[in-house]
Amino acid sequence: MNAIDAWWKQAVVYQIYPRSFADANGDGIGDLGGILEHLDHLQTLGVDVVWLSPIYPSPQADNGYDISDYQDVDPLFGTLEQLDRLITGLHERGMTLLMDLVVNHTSDEHPWFAAARSSRDDPKRDWYLWRDARDGAEPNNWGSFFSGSAWELDARTGQYYLHLFDRKQPDLNWENRQVREAVYAMMRWWLDRGVDGFRMDVINFLSKEQDFADAPPVAGERYVNAFAMIADGPRMHEFLQEMTREVFQGRDEQYLTVGEMPGVTTQEAVLYTDPARHEVDMVFQFEHVSIDHGANKWDYLGLDRVALKQSLHRWQVALAERGWNSLYWDNHDQPRAVSRFGDDDPAYWAASAKALGTILHGMRGTPYVYQGEELGMRNFPFASPDQFRDVEAVNHWKDVLAQGRDQGAALRDMRAVARDNARTPVQWDATATAGFTTGTPWLPVNPDHTWLNAAAQVGQDGSVFEHYRALIRLRHEHAIFADGDFAGVLENDPELWAFTRSTDTQRMLVVANCGRTPREIELGDGWTGARLLLGTHEGTADELREGRLGLAAWDARIYLLG
Numbered sequence: 001m002n003a004i005d006a007w008w009k010q011a012v013v014y015q016i017y018p019r020s021f022a023d024a025n026g027d028g029i030g031d032l033g034g035i036l037e038h039l040d041h042l043q044t045l046g047v048d049v050v051w052l053s054p055i056y057p058s059p060q061a062d063n064g065y066d067i068s069d070y071q072d073v074d075p076l077f078g079t080l081e082q083l084d085r086l087i088t089g090l091h092e093r094g095m096t097l098l099m100d101l102v103v104n105h106t107s108d109e110h111p112w113f114a115a116a117r118s119s120r121d122d123p124k125r126d127w128y129l130w131r132d133a134r135d136g137a138e139p140n141n142w143g144s145f146f147s148g149s150a151w152e153l154d155a156r157t158g159q160y161y162l163h164l165f166d167r168k169q170p171d172l173n174w175e176n177r178q179v180r181e182a183v184y185a186m187m188r189w190w191l192d193r194g195v196d197g198f199r200m201d202v203i204n205f206l207s208k209e210q211d212f213a214d215a216p217p218v219a220g221e222r223y224v225n226a227f228a229m230i231a232d233g234p235r236m237h238e239f240l241q242e243m244t245r246e247v248f249q250g251r252d253e254q255y256l257t258v259g260e261m262p263g264v265t266t267q268e269a270v271l272y273t274d275p276a277r278h279e280v281d282m283v284f285q286f287e288h289v290s291i292d293h294g295a296n297k298w299d300y301l302g303l304d305r306v307a308l309k310q311s312l313h314r315w316q317v318a319l320a321e322r323g324w325n326s327l328y329w330d331n332h333d334q335p336r337a338v339s340r341f342g343d344d345d346p347a348y349w350a351a352s353a354k355a356l357g358t359i360l361h362g363m364r365g366t367p368y369v370y371q372g373e374e375l376g377m378r379n380f381p382f383a384s385p386d387q388f389r390d391v392e393a394v395n396h397w398k399d400v401l402a403q404g405r406d407q408g409a410a411l412r413d414m415r416a417v418a419r420d421n422a423r424t425p426v427q428w429d430a431t432a433t434a435g436f437t438t439g440t441p442w443l444p445v446n447p448d449h450t451w452l453n454a455a456a457q458v459g460q461d462g463s464v465f466e467h468y469r470a471l472i473r474l475r476h477e478h479a480i481f482a483d484g485d486f487a488g489v490l491e492n493d494p495e496l497w498a499f500t501r502s503t504d505t506q507r508m509l510v511v512a513n514c515g516r517t518p519r520e521i522e523l524g525d526g527w528t529g530a531r532l533l534l535g536t537h538e539g540t541a542d543e544l545r546e547g548r549l550g551l552a553a554w555d556a557r558i559y560l561l562g
């Protein structure tokens with residue numbers, strides 16, 4: 001059992017994707033003004049920290065993850081003055097603000113890249129990754145995350161630059177000390193402005209092997225996804241330790257840092273989050289959101305529930321002694337949790353959304369709530385490929401057409417996995433544009449907003465929102481949520497999901513029926529007298545009296561003994 005030695009172990013983080021949260025000026029795109037109007041929603045929910053996806057000046061090739069100025073706000077989203085008001089508004093309500101730190105790459109319209117591409121002799125040339133052609137083609141076989149090669153030929157200077165994401169997102173060269181110093185200075189500037197930490201975009205991609213060797217070839221693929229060999233490169237730990245020293249050391253505030261790390265292993269995650277190493281406080285790992293992927297994310301396999309459970313349990317156990325988990329079901333890059341891991345049929349939607357929340361918030365780690373998840377928002381019923389806006393989906397569809405693949409099958413997979421599912425506007429009320437905007441939303445509002453919205457849930461007993469609110473309150477009130485030891489139960493059952501948490505003085509049982517068929521579970525007599533902290537279904541008895549528990553469809557409960 002570990003003592004609660006850091007405030008963020010009892011905290012819950014809420015992610016805002018500003019473009020889709022709330023639009024104050026009627027142009028159909030969410031903005032800082034919209035966030036400022038909804039701070040009460042966050043306070044009512046009870047979250048401690050807000051992570052704000054990028055609001056910096058950007059050509060918006062990847063909705064702001066392509067930054068052209070790190071130290072300002074894009075007029076699309078508002079002004080720096082409004083951001084200052086957001087910081088103050090959150091602090092006044094007892095919440096803090098995490099900025100999104102996107103420093104694996106900049107926009108190709110960032111002045112640094114404009115200088116770098118102007119000539120081979122430019123002093124900033126080495127700030128990016130330039131290589132000569134190999135046999136008249138790209139320097140290696142790496143594919144971009146967003147289709148095609150990860151290399152783009154710059155005609156004027158005759159060399160290729162690396163872009164792991166879009167061609168408008170050139171990768172910075174972290175081997176160059178000036179790059180690192182410029183990033184650290186920028187981070188200090190934000191801390192001086194009052195922000196409380198950073199969520200660090202693909203941070204385990206910063207350090208690359210400098211030989212840029214081919215990735216193992218894949219039959220039939222010209223360009224290969226190389227992220228497994230790029231992740232956790234040779235100088236990663238050194239860079240993060242340097243960042244801690246240069247940015248955070250000597251400051252009084254208790255900042256929070258979370259590293260987004262595709263492909264990170266449990267062994268590496270322990271090192272990244274071991275407090276003694278001063279790297280990051282916690283990481284986002286990707287294992288549980290890759291279980292339904294085949295050869296790549298567009299190859300949707302459907303969910304293996306046992307594999308999902310066993311994966312999350314493995315991470316619980318692996319980071320028990322040292323390190324700390326981030327807990328998340330979804331974010332702006334993933335389909336909606338209730339549609340993917342729950343059951344979004346209206347008959348089971350609410351219970352399954354609440355059950356998923358119960359499982360995640362019952363685990364050891366810091367839970368993240370993605371905007372709309374607290375309402376149980378569902379995937380969008382995409383009917384045709386031209387409805388997708390995300391660069392990843394748009395490029396993928398071009399590949400489907402160019403390669404003559406089965407369009408029906410491809411569309412079916414895109415409906416299941418596309419990032420745009422998470423990016424439709426937050427549903428505030430039942431009006432035509434869901435209270436998101438007075439104009440035309442940049443991405444259509446989900447038609448289910450007539451019955452699935454905040455106005456119908458806030459303050460309503462039994463709603464998904466009130467359940468999330470209760471889960472967050474429980475984490476604040478009971479230390480066992482943060483420090484209780486984890487142990488899995490019934491790990492091979494495809495529907496029942498159960499685990500215990502224990503301290504020297506208390507034991508907690510989290511149990512859920514992840515299916516439509518009612519189930520019985522044998523507990524033995526060790527839980528007699530345990531009291532119900534929270535349940536998804538009305539009428540659940542307050543106390544456990546018998547060793548046998550009957551669970552309705554998507555019935556989830558938390559019991560505490562001691």
Ligand code: TEU
Nearest residue numbers: 062065102145165201202262297333419
């Ligand atoms: O995502 C990194 C990442 O590896 C994936 O989630 C990837 O973007 C994609 O979803 C794989 O299917 C981060 C950001 O969260 C994402 O929005 C950005 O597009 C990306 O980095 C580039 O900055």
Ligand code: CA
Nearest residue numbers: 023025029031
């Ligand atoms: Ca707007």
